[in-house]
Amino acid sequence: MIHFDQVTVRYEDTAEPVLRDVDLTVEEGELCLVVGHTGVGKSTLLGAVNGLVPHFTGGTLHGRVLVDGRDTAEHPPRELADVVGVVGQDPLDGFVTDTVEEELAYAMEQLAIPPATMRKRVEETLDLLGLADLRHRALYELSGGQQQRVAIGSVLTAHPRILVLDEPTSALDPTAAEEVLAAVTRLVHDLGVTVLLAEHRLERVVQYADRVIHLPGDGRVVCGSPAEIFRTSSIAPPIVELGRAAGWDPLPLSIRDARRAAAPVRARLAGTAPAPVRPVPAAAPAELLKARGVTVTYQGVPAVRAVDLHLRGGEVTALMGRNGSGKSSLLWALQGSGPRKAGTVHIPTAGGGKDADPQKLSAAGARRLVGLVPQTPTDLLYLESVQQELDQADSESDAGTDSPAAREILDRLAPGIDDATHPRDLSEGQKLALVLAIQLSAAPRVLLLDEPTRGLDYRAKAELIRIVDDLAAEGRAVVISTHDVEFVARAADRVVVMAEGDIVADGPTGEIIVASPVFAPQTAKILAPLPYLTVAQVASALPDDETDRAR
Numbered sequence: 001m002i003h004f005d006q007v008t009v010r011y012e013d014t015a016e017p018v019l020r021d022v023d024l025t026v027e028e029g030e031l032c033l034v035v036g037h038t039g040v041g042k043s044t045l046l047g048a049v050n051g052l053v054p055h056f057t058g059g060t061l062h063g064r065v066l067v068d069g070r071d072t073a074e075h076p077p078r079e080l081a082d083v084v085g086v087v088g089q090d091p092l093d094g095f096v097t098d099t100v101e102e103e104l105a106y107a108m109e110q111l112a113i114p115p116a117t118m119r120k121r122v123e124e125t126l127d128l129l130g131l132a133d134l135r136h137r138a139l140y141e142l143s144g145g146q147q148q149r150v151a152i153g154s155v156l157t158a159h160p161r162i163l164v165l166d167e168p169t170s171a172l173d174p175t176a177a178e179e180v181l182a183a184v185t186r187l188v189h190d191l192g193v194t195v196l197l198a199e200h201r202l203e204r205v206v207q208y209a210d211r212v213i214h215l216p217g218d219g220r221v222v223c224g225s226p227a228e229i230f231r232t233s234s235i236a237p238p239i240v241e242l243g244r245a246a247g248w249d250p251l252p253l254s255i256r257d258a259r260r261a262a263a264p265v266r267a268r269l270a271g272t273a274p275a276p277v278r279p280v281p282a283a284a285p286a287e288l289l290k291a292r293g294v295t296v297t298y299q300g301v302p303a304v305r306a307v308d309l310h311l312r313g314g315e316v317t318a319l320m321g322r323n324g325s326g327k328s329s330l331l332w333a334l335q336g337s338g339p340r341k342a343g344t345v346h347i348p349t350a351g352g353g354k355d356a357d358p359q360k361l362s363a364a365g366a367r368r369l370v371g372l373v374p375q376t377p378t379d380l381l382y383l384e385s386v387q388q389e390l391d392q393a394d395s396e397s398d399a400g401t402d403s404p405a406a407r408e409i410l411d412r413l414a415p416g417i418d419d420a421t422h423p424r425d426l427s428e429g430q431k432l433a434l435v436l437a438i439q440l441s442a443a444p445r446v447l448l449l450d451e452p453t454r455g456l457d458y459r460a461k462a463e464l465i466r467i468v469d470d471l472a473a474e475g476r477a478v479v480i481s482t483h484d485v486e487f488v489a490r491a492a493d494r495v496v497v498m499a500e501g502d503i504v505a506d507g508p509t510g511e512i513i514v515a516s517p518v519f520a521p522q523t524a525k526i527l528a529p530l531p532y533l534t535v536a537q538v539a540s541a542l543p544d545d546e547t548d549r550a551r
């Protein structure tokens, strides 16, 4: 169905090709997972399938890509649209109409599908993706996850024979992600649709994959069964890390198989208590932000309903909850630049001065008290090069000498980015890393991160955790809105869950997520009822010789 013959892709200004002499065949009805660290060329590989690379991205492609027998060199993307449906990483980028319903119909209109069929498929898709209530809504008003559902739906309605999905679940809550992947799997099994899917949150997708295409980072691709690839790959989901630590062979890739393999480990760990995931703070924490009765409405419809929230220094709080539950709206209201219909936000100023309300400060003043990394980080990038962005950030931050320069933070999050690169040409993960570096360099005492792990690989997430740990250790309060349960398990002390604009749960991470079938990380599911959350906790509780005996 998809055939790469000696494909080499090179972008201008880069010495090394992103893809080098790639030979690859994907059969009809296969679901292939494309994995690799940030910036190794996953999106490039996906883009080559419908000719976006190089027709739209620039650069050169040598060799031949055949899609359902058509050569992409001779057929630009619009001539492949009847065969290949593509969902890119940034849904807003791909939208061409204004409302949900129009967007779902658009691809079908281009293919001149009869109106009666269109109607039927739009209705099916609205149901499939839980969008029925939003059908008349403007796309720009939707929450991030709602937008991502529309982007996926707009491609599914055209019934393409090949689906190319670039991180399709990155903005979806865990339940929605499962539903979307189940729907895609059904297309593969029942209709023989061929799927190429790039994803960083492997824990969400590994059980669905027939085959894995691993990009190790030197331009090559390595293909194999999931079990073959994950035995040695440099990236792996927690279930595989746990299997490797416990020496399980064959490696289980589903929770069910892993629970069977884990019986000896559970027996060994019964009655033990896991080491704390995060260091326990030494000093009594200071209250750094006090919100009371915060209410946000859009055209009279409430998105946040009289929320009370206190943030303490040294504490890392995860803000979780379904798509559209009000997380982003709350963060923007706390930061001061978003709408706030009612309620108060107090930030005690250092040195015992009067409390500040960030809404009443200048934008720059508010940023120094409360930083916010938005869900679409590119909104904050507007200069010509990475270097200019970093210089600008350093010149604006007056955070004192103890805060690391933006470049230093960037190098920790995504090493190897060239100073001269235009921010537009960075991979999505690299863009996020750049925006994070810029915001973190201002070192505000309260830092709000909206979905910061979208597009980040495991290595970058581990770095982000270290950075967040450092910020907390310096006495700052960090709030992370996220759907990434594995990240929460490792990064957060406290979890606040929102539903329909209310806070419905608030407590220590272990208590909130272990008990939840939706939010439990893989380790917790495999070892339940034991209170272990992360692979590191298990590994440190199992001495090496015990690890062997647990086999």
Ligand SMILES: Nc1ncnc2c1ncn2[C@@H]1O[C@H](COP(=O)(O)OP(=O)(O)OP(=O)(O)O)[C@@H](O)[C@H]1O
Residues within 6 Å of the ligand: 011, 012, 018, 036, 037, 038, 039, 040, 041, 042, 043, 044, 045, 057, 058, 059, 425, 426, 427, 428, 429, 430, 455
């Ligand atoms: N249009 C472009 N012009 C120049 N360089 C580009 C362009 N698109 C991508 N690159 C570079 O090519 C490399 C591969 O990018 P690509 O987006 O394919 O990576 P990726 O594996 O999808 O990354 P991520 O996991 O962050 O999405 C990166 O170093 C990126 O900076």
Ligand SMILES: Nc1ncnc2c1ncn2[C@@H]1O[C@H](COP(=O)(O)OP(=O)(O)OP(=O)(O)O)[C@@H](O)[C@H]1O
Residues within 6 Å of the ligand: 140, 141, 142, 143, 144, 145, 146, 171, 173, 298, 299, 303, 321, 322, 323, 324, 325, 326, 327, 328, 329, 330
């Ligand atoms: N500008 C707007 N105009 C109208 N409605 C809006 C606007 N922004 C958000 N909403 C609606 O308010 C609700 C809360 O949105 P919000 O973005 O805060 O949710 P969220 O919890 O961050 O979602 P996600 O997990 O998908 O990012 C959603 O139903 C959304 O559609």
